[in-house]
Amino acid sequence: MARAPVYDDDLRDRLVSRAMDVVASSGAEGLSLRALAASEGTTTTAIYTLFGSKEFLLGSVFERIFAMIVDVQDSVALTGSARDDILALCLAYWQWGVDNPRLYALVFHGAASGGATGVEHLMRRMREDDPIGRAVRRGVENGELVGDPFVLTVSFWLIAHGASSLWASLPAGASLTWSIREPLEVLFDGCAPAR
Template sequence: MPRPRTHDEALRVRLLDRAGELLSNEGAAALSLRRLAADAGTSTTAVYSLFGGKPALMRELYVEAFRRLGTHLRAVTPTGDPAEDLIQLGLAYRTSALADPHLYSIMFGAALPGFEPDESAAEQSRAALSPLLEVIETGVHTGIFTDPHNTMAVGCWGIVHGLVSLELCGSLPPDLDTTTAYEHSLRANVRGWSNR
């Protein structure tokens, strides 16, 4: 009978989440494999068994962060209206960031000093954002959106990224209804790109 697997997917995810929390909250100096293992209630052997060392852990953390973002974006059901779909993708982007704030700086900040994604990891990160490009491309081809899709994609990403970053770091006014303001901003942005 095979031995039960002790270093399973649940432990891998727990280690990645804790690594993200340490990096996001305390900085790179706080992340040692010994501390990570202790915080996750396991051994350094488990960390090495699952990741092979700190560089591979960093890579997997980066890939996992984008995987979760991509999962949220791909969960948006197309409505047939690229303008509405674009708004829904923006809402999903925020949902993803609020669900895993410890991973947001992994994707877009300096939480992993010295880390450079290899080509495979970089490709996976780009793939996470492909729903945005697909919706914009559909809108451009059907005449709903006016500008070249690369310019529009950067502009739309800048809006959602900027608003979410301000929210996560606590820089928005405390009396602001963030959810409403965020959606209104998305709708105004999409109107600006629209031929309607």
């Protein structure tokens, strides 16, 4: 009697990586499970066994993309200055969205299901272990900022996320001529103590 094939973590990882490449170049609508399976030398049975559905495969892609966004922020070298750190963290987040518009759009505006949405992940990160939130709290504690730390954190995130969403939604080849640095600096200055 023939043994059923075993689908391991290596195959799972390869499928998620290849699916992410397809989504980055063609969007979620360009992902064909049959073509994906063939590109990795397996069958659609493997995909359904490992993920259950295309939606859950996209959910795994989504998780990988969100981990990349977190890694970008976690790699920012912090200076101890709330202003410099908040600007660097928001700019790193925004730049990732500019550099990866299809992946950004999938996470925050797209068809990724099988789990929490990107906005839910972002809100959870703001509540749990957010580097922007830590920099804001440090700024409030040392007198660089005045206000409720959570409200300030959400305000900085709104600029970073809103600008990233705007850039991700631009048609291919289009660009905007402004940076998010200026709105972030205006927000920081407006929340700094009076001199």
